[in-house]
Structure formats: structure tokens, C-alpha cells
Amino acid sequence: MKLIELKEVSKRFGNNTVLEDVNLSIEEGDIVGIIGQSGSGKTTLLNLITGFLEPTTGQVLHSFKVTQEPADLNKNLDKIKDFIGFAPQHNSFYPKLTVAENLLHFGQLYGLKRETIVNNLKGLLKATELHPHYKKLAEQLSGGMQKRLDISCSLIHKPKVLVLDEPTADLDPKLQREIMEFLQEINKQGVTLVIASHHLHLLEKACNKIVIVHEGKLTTNGLLEDIRRPYVKKHFTISLELGTDKERILSMLGNIPADRIIDQGNNIFVHPAKTDVVQTIARLLKIIEEENLSHRDLDLRKPSLSDIFESITLRKP
Amino acid sequence: MKRLWLLTKKNLKLLIRSKSSALIIFFAPLLIILILGLSYNTSSKYGLNIGVYSTSFTEDVNSFISSLQEKEYKIVKYETSLEECVEDIKLGFIHTCVSIPESLQIEENKPKEIVFYIDPSKINLVWAIQEDLGNKFNLKAQELSQELAQNIITRLIETKTKVSERSAELNSVKEKSVSASTSTETLTENLGKVDLSMPTTAYDTAFVAGLKNNLSSEIESGLSEVTAAINAVESANISSGKTQIKTALNSIDEKLNLALTLVQGNGTNSLEGVVTLIASLEQDLTSTKTKLTSASEAISSTATSLSATTEMIKESIASLESVQQGLEEIKTNLESQKVTDANVISAPLITKIEKVSPEKSYLNYMFPVLLVLVIMFSSLLLGTTLVMMEKNSPAFFRNYFVPLKKGMFVLSIYLTNLIITLVQIIVILGVSLFFLKENVLMMFPIALILLLSSSVFTFLGMSLGYLFKSDETGVLASISLGSFLLFMSGVVLPLESVSPLLRKITYFNPFVISEKIIHELFLFGASFKFIWTDVAILIGYSIVLFLIILFIERVIQKHLIEHFMTNLHQKHRQKDKINKGHV
Numbered sequence: 001m002k003l004i005e006l007k008e009v010s011k012r013f014g015n016n017t018v019l020e021d022v023n024l025s026i027e028e029g030d031i032v033g034i035i036g037q038s039g040s041g042k043t044t045l046l047n048l049i050t051g052f053l054e055p056t057t058g059q060v061l062h063s064f065k066v067t068q069e070p071a072d073l074n075k076n077l078d079k080i081k082d083f084i085g086f087a088p089q090h091n092s093f094y095p096k097l098t099v100a101e102n103l104l105h106f107g108q109l110y111g112l113k114r115e116t117i118v119n120n121l122k123g124l125l126k127a128t129e130l131h132p133h134y135k136k137l138a139e140q141l142s143g144g145m146q147k148r149l150d151i152s153c154s155l156i157h158k159p160k161v162l163v164l165d166e167p168t169a170d171l172d173p174k175l176q177r178e179i180m181e182f183l184q185e186i187n188k189q190g191v192t193l194v195i196a197s198h199h200l201h202l203l204e205k206a207c208n209k210i211v212i213v214h215e216g217k218l219t220t221n222g223l224l225e226d227i228r229r230p231y232v233k234k235h236f237t238i239s240l241e242l243g244t245d246k247e248r249i250l251s252m253l254g255n256i257p258a259d260r261i262i263d264q265g266n267n268i269f270v271h272p273a274k275t276d277v278v279q280t281i282a283r284l285l286k287i288i289e290e291e292n293l294s295h296r297d298l299d300l301r302k303p304s305l306s307d308i309f310e311s312i313t314l315r316k317p
Numbered sequence: 318m319k320r321l322w323l324l325t326k327k328n329l330k331l332l333i334r335s336k337s338s339a340l341i342i343f344f345a346p347l348l349i350i351l352i353l354g355l356s357y358n359t360s361s362k363y364g365l366n367i368g369v370y371s372t373s374f375t376e377d378v379n380s381f382i383s384s385l386q387e388k389e390y391k392i393v394k395y396e397t398s399l400e401e402c403v404e405d406i407k408l409g410f411i412h413t414c415v416s417i418p419e420s421l422q423i424e425e426n427k428p429k430e431i432v433f434y435i436d437p438s439k440i441n442l443v444w445a446i447q448e449d450l451g452n453k454f455n456l457k458a459q460e461l462s463q464e465l466a467q468n469i470i471t472r473l474i475e476t477k478t479k480v481s482e483r484s485a486e487l488n489s490v491k492e493k494s495v496s497a498s499t500s501t502e503t504l505t506e507n508l509g510k511v512d513l514s515m516p517t518t519a520y521d522t523a524f525v526a527g528l529k530n531n532l533s534s535e536i537e538s539g540l541s542e543v544t545a546a547i548n549a550v551e552s553a554n555i556s557s558g559k560t561q562i563k564t565a566l567n568s569i570d571e572k573l574n575l576a577l578t579l580v581q582g583n584g585t586n587s588l589e590g591v592v593t594l595i596a597s598l599e600q601d602l603t604s605t606k607t608k609l610t611s612a613s614e615a616i617s618s619t620a621t622s623l624s625a626t627t628e629m630i631k632e633s634i635a636s637l638e639s640v641q642q643g644l645e646e647i648k649t650n651l652e653s654q655k656v657t658d659a660n661v662i663s664a665p666l667i668t669k670i671e672k673v674s675p676e677k678s679y680l681n682y683m684f685p686v687l688l689v690l691v692i693m694f695s696s697l698l699l700g701t702t703l704v705m706m707e708k709n710s711p712a713f714f715r716n717y718f719v720p721l722k723k724g725m726f727v728l729s730i731y732l733t734n735l736i737i738t739l740v741q742i743i744v745i746l747g748v749s750l751f752f753l754k755e756n757v758l759m760m761f762p763i764a765l766i767l768l769l770s771s772s773v774f775t776f777l778g779m780s781l782g783y784l785f786k787s788d789e790t791g792v793l794a795s796i797s798l799g800s801f802l803l804f805m806s807g808v809v810l811p812l813e814s815v816s817p818l819l820r821k822i823t824y825f826n827p828f829v830i831s832e833k834i835i836h837e838l839f840l841f842g843a844s845f846k847f848i849w850t851d852v853a854i855l856i857g858y859s860i861v862l863f864l865i866i867l868f869i870e871r872v873i874q875k876h877l878i879e880h881f882m883t884n885l886h887q888k889h890r891q892k893d894k895i896n897k898g899h900v
Contacts, residue, residue, distance in 0.1 A: 052717065081720040092715040094327065096334035101327075102712075108323050109719040137334075153715065 001028045002063060003083075003161055003192055004049055005070060009058035011044050018044045020216045022058070026161065026194060031187050033207030034196040035309055040213045042196040043089075043165060049194060050086050050163050051077045064160055082110060085159035085191075089166040091150040095139035099130055099149055102138055103156050110157035117156065124152040127185060144175035148182060155186065162186065163194045168202055180206045204305040212312055219312050224305070231303040231311055249291060256283040320721065324729030329736070331706055365446060368402040368414040368434075370395040377421040381457060385450075403434050406673050407841045409833055412439070413446045414673075423461055423665045426658040430667050436840075437672045437682060439807075451668060458666035465662045472654050476647045483643035490636040493629040500626045504619045511612040516601035525591055532579055539572040674840045681753065685835035686808050688763070689770060691745065693828055694799045696738055696771040700778020701795040703730045705788045727866050731775055738771040759838055766838065766848075769855045770831035774799075776862030777827075783869045802828040830854055 006024040010017065019041045026032055026049070036042045047053040048060055054074045061070035064083040073080060093102045103124065107117035125131040128148035133141060138149055147167060154162055167183065168176040180202045187193050197203050203210065210227055212220035220227045253261050253268065257280050260271040270284065287293070303311075367390050371378045374394065382392050393411055395402040402414035414434035421429055431454055435446055546565040553561065583589045656662060707713060707730065716726065746760045778795050785791040803809055806828045823829060830851045837843035845852075 050718065078720060081718055084718065086715070086718050088714050090711055090714075092711050092713075094331060094710060094712045096331045097327065101330070105323065105327055106715065106719070109320060109716075109721055111320070111720065 002026065002061075002070070003028050004073065005061045005063075006048065006055075007059045007061065009048060009055040009060060011041075011048060011053060012056045018216055019048070019213075022048075022218050024211060024218060024221060026192060028160070028192055029187070029190070030209050031184070031193045031195065031207045032209045032211060033203035034194065034211045034213060035198070035200055035203060035305070036196075036213035037313055041216050042213050045211075045213060046086075046163055046165050046194065046196055049161075050084055051080070052086075082157060083160045085154035085157070085162040087151050087154040087162065087164045087167060089169060091138075091146050093138050093146075093150055093153050096137060098135050098137055099125070099141070100134040102149060102153055106153045107156040112157060120156050120158060124155060128152050128182060143171055144178060147171060147175070147179055151179070151182070151186075155191070159191065161192045161194065165196050166198065167195060168197060168199050176202055200305040200309055210305065212309060214313055220308070227308060228303055228305075231308045245291070249287070249293070252287050252291070253284070256280055256287070321725055321729055321732065324725065325732045325736070328703055328707075328729060328733035331710070332703065332733070332737075365413065365449070366391045366393060366411040367450070368393045368395055368405055368411040370399045370402045370414060370416045371419050372396075373419040375419045378417050378419060381417060381421065384457070385453060399434075403673050406434060406436050407837065407843075408847065412436075413450065415450065421457065421461065421666070423465055423656050423661060425655055426661050428661050428665050428667045430669055432669045432671050434671045434673050437674060439682075447670065454666055454668050458664060461665040462663060465656050465665060468656075469654055469662075472650055475650055479643050479647050479650075483640045486636045486639050486643075490633045490640070493633045493636070497626045497629045497633070500622050500629070504622050504626075507615050507619055507622075511615045512608045513612055514608070516604055518597055518601055520594060520597065522594070525594065528579060528588070528591065532576055535572050535576045535579070539569045539576070542566075542569040542572065681840065684749065684753065685832050685839050688745065688767060688835060689828060689832045690803065690808070691741070692738060692767050692771050693774045693802060693831070694796075695741060696734060696774035697778035697781075697795040697799045698792060699734045699737060700730070700775040700780075701782040701785075701791045702778075702788070703733055704779045704782025705785075705791045708782065709788065723870050724867055727779070727863070727870060730779060731772070731863075734775040734778075735768065735771065738775070739768065742767050742771075759842065762838055763835055766831065766834050766852070766855075769852065769859070770827065772859040773827045773831075773855055773862065776859060776866060779866050780862060780869060783866065783873060802826055805829075806832060808832070825854070827855065827858055 002025045004024075004026040006022050009019065009022040009024075011019040022045065024045075034042050034045060044053065048055055051060070051073045060073040062073040062076070062080055062083075063070045064080055094105070097105060100121065103121045104117060107120060108114075112120070122131075125134055128145075128151070130141075130145060130148055130152065133145060138146065141149060151162075151164070151167065154164075162183075164183070168179050171179065176199060183193055183195065184206050195203060195207065204224065208223060210220065210222070210224050211218055212227075250261075250263060253270075256270075257276055258270050261268060262271075270280065367385060369378070369382055369385075369392055374382075374396065382394075386392055393402075393405070395405075395414070399414070399416055402411070402416075405411045406414055412435075416432040416434070418429050418431070423429060433446065433450065542565050546562055546569065549561055549565060578587070580588050656665075707716075707726065742764050746764060750757060750760065777798065781794045781798065782791050785794050805823045805826050807823070808828075834848045834851045834855075837848055
């Protein structure tokens, strides 16, 4: 079920076109990852989805109520605020209020009953593991906990869609993972997520849909597997510690069935023979084993999101 | 309502937990006092609205009014009642009321009294009025003093002229008197020469008496004898009584002979002695006659002289009468100078200062100003600070996505401010009760007016909060606005020193209005009918400002959020560049 749909949406600020002809559907249960270079229009896209910005042309439709036909989101903004949660790039809570006070405050602003708020609050505290800190001032929390609190504030009214702008920014990798796991957990509870981030590897793991915004256009939009397919690599890359026997090892590698082997320092690019990829890999692994080579990385043909993104963004017009 | 309270409660918590806000709240009043203290050191000329009361606007009064108008004072005339004039001071329509006697001419030994009615609570004006108008009256007093002195001098000159004139007459009198005196001396001398001494002959007049007695006695005796003889003749037998008759006649004869002897004899006891005596007398009389003739001549001469002298004396008398008349004229002239008291001549006008409110301490007079001052600055700063706190709060962005009308946020900030102000008012008024016990009944309406004033200033502060981007500029703008309102209030520098147009505008300064209301309530115990227009203006201000804030908030909110996001985005992008492994 489509919760939000952007149809032919363009957004211009004066003469500057930030987004052009955007078509995007966000379906219930999705985790949509939006990626793009800085200034590509990600945040503008998020603002259009949340209704903060109105499109210059096109339509942003919503159908949060099952019985309802898709309606213009901007015209019904006051009515649909209960269905949308937004966690902006920065933390958006009151640092001088405690964890519980922040959650209670925003819950009450949504006009929820106290029992409902308390139940939601307890659930969120448990899920975010903030429970031991609920009496602490928000500013006293660590970066990761603050981000979890921020997301919790966006979730206190149990929205159908949670839009997150750079939820893992400024966090260390461990915290980034924790946040993404938390978001996945939320998604399992039925919250549709729209995440804009620069941390592509995280999005790759968490999102089922990816939207790539490049120069104001949605160049890629769809299920991750679908968008990956055109970018499956014709080669794989292996990073080896060749040591002093580099020449000998290279000559050994020359004997494996491969169309081409490129030496780039410690990295060896291997373009397998189209006829027998499995044999190529088997021979390579055998050499590694026999020569007791330590390998640092093995990049197989499946392209990462980063590869896809780079392919798109580095592509010359 | 619940959510409004919720927002307000949140604001209070945030305010208390923010050190900078707390500093502003508590140190702002100190800053105000500092500014006020520094600003009081000033002096200037003032354009004042002066009420002039006089029972009759005579030439004197109008002349004085004209001289005041020369200094661009606006004069309001009060002909009917002094009370009306005084009431208008209380209402602030005029700055002072001057009661002037209808005539400023000094006609008696009593100076004219000019009474100034002033509002002592307007401390900076009181001295200005006293000094400025005092100078004007001193000038007038100096004029009058000169006039009085000139009058005296004129009279002295007139007297001198008259004395000179009379002096000539006196000289004439003197000459005539000298002449008369000489004349009388001559007369005295002449009269002294007149011999009026009587003959010193001793006249023995006793013998004439003795002669007379003797003659008389003898004649009486003879007559008696005759009578006896006659009787004897008639009654007696002539025959028988011849002897007796004869005897009697003999006796008569004897006696008559004796009398004849006395008459014809030469003895001293005879008539010859009388003749001698008469001759002596005749001689003396002749001598006396001669003397008298001589005296008569002298007297005749003297009479002539005396007649001339009398003429001269008459002339002198006439001259003296003229001199006397002159002196009378001088006296009259001098008496016409009624003002003779040196004190009155030197200070013919006395200025008296009357205060239109009961005599109180300066704290009483300053109290309304201080109250409004504290409320104005704290409300302005608090309004700005609260808006800035909300605007710059990380949670500001989230509020946009909350299904709540934006007016609620504005109202919550206002309510927060109102609660804090209420606490301030309670503390200030509570403390002030220790010093101003007699005004306890006025504290409640004053508190209400302060809350109303606070509303206006809060909305002003909030407007600034929405208009300015950073805390610093917002607070600075608040302080600047507060200072501007303060300087344009007549508290620091009198409004009378600014141009008339600007002065009219400043009467709509909310600080001026608030201070005026509290001033009238606190010092004059004014009833609601006197202050309702000002109260209505404050309410009007509050409503209009609230609507303006709603408009501003609506117009700039999206812009603010965009600005907010852009700033944060830039920061994150900079961090991203530093981090590795990210796009």
C-alpha cells in the first residue's frame, strides 16, 4: 500500500531547480534509503515528503487512512501530522529536559492520552535502552543515546512513516550500527522508514529500497537487488600481502583462467574468464592457500551500493 | 489549555536551567539602575506647558505671559479655578501651574506673591521649572525693583527741586528777618533813650489829710455847736438861756477862727503848705510833660519803624507760608511713595512653591518609575530571550511537525513571561510595603497595571526575538529598545527637551503610559475614570502586538526552519568531509 507518492514533483528556489520530475512511491513497511551527494537535493526531497516544502510542480499524495483515496499531502498537512514522524539531521529535543520529560512533552503535544504516552514511552525506553537514563537531562546523554532519544521523540506518537535525515551522522561505527539495528527493529513493528544518509554501507544493510538523487534527479529508485543488477561487476578484486615474492606470485596467478589480471600495488584485479568463473576463484584460493598468502579483502562481483553510487555519480553526462 | 500549560511549564524549566537566561533575568534590573544612574547627570533648557492662573488677566499678567511665550513655553490660561489648574498637573496636561496676582504693581510695603504648583514626583522637572521660571520671575522682580527705586529717585529729585525753589524764598525771609531784626534793634536803642523816670520829690500828703481832718473836725464841731445853739434858741426860754447861747456861739466863734487860721496861716499845717505842695507838683508835672513829649516823639518814630518792620514780617510770613506749602508738597510727594521697605524694594516678587501631592520621600516619587522600569526591561529581555530560546532550541524544528496551532507557542511564551513577571511584581511590591505602608490599598491595582504593561513589553520583546537571529543581537535589541523607551519617557531626560512633534509621539510610549497610570494611582489615588483611556491604549497595544507577532511568526517560521536546517546541514557536511569512508 502506497503511503506517500510523489508524482512529477519539481522543486525550484527562484531560478535554481533543486529537484526535477521526481516520481517516488513509499509503500507501507518499506525502508527507503535516500542517497546522494551533498547538495544533490536529498534534504529537499525529505522536506517534500514530510510536507515541510510544497512542490513547485507535481503532487505529493498521501493515503495514510486505508479508506481514503490518495490526497494532497500539503493541503491536509494539519490532519496528517499524526502519521508522520521526522528525525532531522540534528537532534531535535530540549537538552535541558530529561529523557522522560522530552518524550512526555512531545507526546502530549500530539494530544495523546497520558496512558498511551506512558505505554509508548516505556516501549521506546526499552527498545532504545534509554530506560536507565530516563531521569537524566538530554544534554547529559552520550551522542548515541541522544540520537536514540531524538528518534524516540519522533516515534512517541507512533507515526506510520518515520523520516530520518542522516540519523547516523556524527556517530562512531558501533553507534551507527546500533542505530540502524534499532531502526530495523522499529520497521519490524510496522513503521515505514525513509532514511537519507551518507553511510551507504549501513543503508545497504538496512534498506529494501534505494533512491539515488543526483543533480536534482532521481537516477535510481527501486529495490536494492533490482538496482544492483545492472551493476554486477565483470571482475573481482582481491587484496593480498604479496611480500617479496611478488613477481613469482604474479606469474602463478598468470596461470589461472582469467581474461585479465591487473596489478595495482597490493590489489590484484582479476577479470574472470566468462566461461568458468568458479574455476578461476578455486584456482586463486588454492594459490593463496599453497603460498600461505594473507588476504586482506576479497571483493566479488556483487557491487556494493557505494560502487553503484560511484558509478552513477561519476558517470559523465 | 492543558497543552498551553504544558508549553509554559516547559519554558519555565528551560529558563531556569539556562544560565545565560537566568543571568539576564537577575542582572537586567541592575543594568537598568546603572544606565539610569549614568543618565541622570544632565542639564538642559526645557519647553514646558505652563498653566497660568489669575483672577483677572490684566495687562501685567498678559505681559508676563508674553515674556514666557518668548521662551516657547506653551501657556494654558486658567481663569475660573486654581483647582482646575492643579488637577491638570496631576493629569500631566501641564507641568506647572503659576498663580499670578492680577497686578504686579507694588503699591504697599508688601511684596507680591507668585505661587508655583509643581508635581514633586517629577523630580527632574521640578528643578528645571524652578530654575527656568524662577529666572524669569527674578527678571520681572528686578524690573519691578528698578521701577520702585526709580520712583524713589524721581521723588527725591522732585523734592530737591522744590527744596531749591523754597530755599530762595527762605533766603528772602532770612534777609527780611535780618532787616526786621536790625530795625527792632534800632527801635530798642531809641526806646532805650526815652526818659520816663518820674520826679523823685517826696510829697508829704499826710499833712493835707491832717489839715483836712482838722478843718473838717473843726467845721463839724462848729456846725454842731451851731445846731446846738439853734436848738437851744428855739427850745429855750430866750430869757433864761441867753447864757447858754452865748457860750455856744463863743465856742463856735473860737472854732471857726481856728479853722480860719488853718486856712490863712503860713504854718506847715495850713493851706500854705498845700499851695507849696501843689507848686512842687506842678514843677514835677512840667518836667514829666517834657519827658513825655520827648517819649512821644520817640514812640512816633518807633511806630513808623515798627510799621515797616511789620510789613517785612508780613512778607516773611507770606514767604514762610509759601515755604510751608512747599514743604507740604514735598511731604505729600514723599508720602505718595508707599513702598519704603528696603526688603520689598529689593525683592518685590516672592515666589512660593506649592506641591500638588502630599509631601513624601523621593522613594515615593521614584517608585512608579522604578516599577515600570524593572518591568519594562525584564519583560522585554524575557520576551526576547524566551523566543530566542525557542527559536534556537534544537527542538524548534520538531515543533513544526506537531499538530498544534502556532499561536499556542506564542501564547505559551507570553504566559511564561507573565508568570515570571507576576512573581517579580509580588516580590517588589511585597518588599516595597515595608517602606510604603500607607499605599497598601493601591498595590493591587498597581499590580494589575504592571501586568498589563508587562504584556505590552513582553510582546515587544517577543517581536524582537522573532525578528533577530542570534541571542546576542536579540538581547542587544531589547536593551536598546528599552533604553530608547526609557530615554523617550521623560524619566532620564525631560520630554520637554525634544521637539513638540516628537513629544506628542512619545506620549504614546508604553513606558510613559504605564508610568503615568501608576504615578496617578500611587501618588494621587486616581480613580478608574481618570486612567481608563491609558489602560485602553495599553490593552490595544497588547492586542495589536500579539497579532503582529502571529503574523511575523507565520511569515518567518518556514524561513527560520530553512535557515536552521541549512546551518546544521553545513556543519554536518563539514564534518562529513573530515570523516573518511563516507560519500
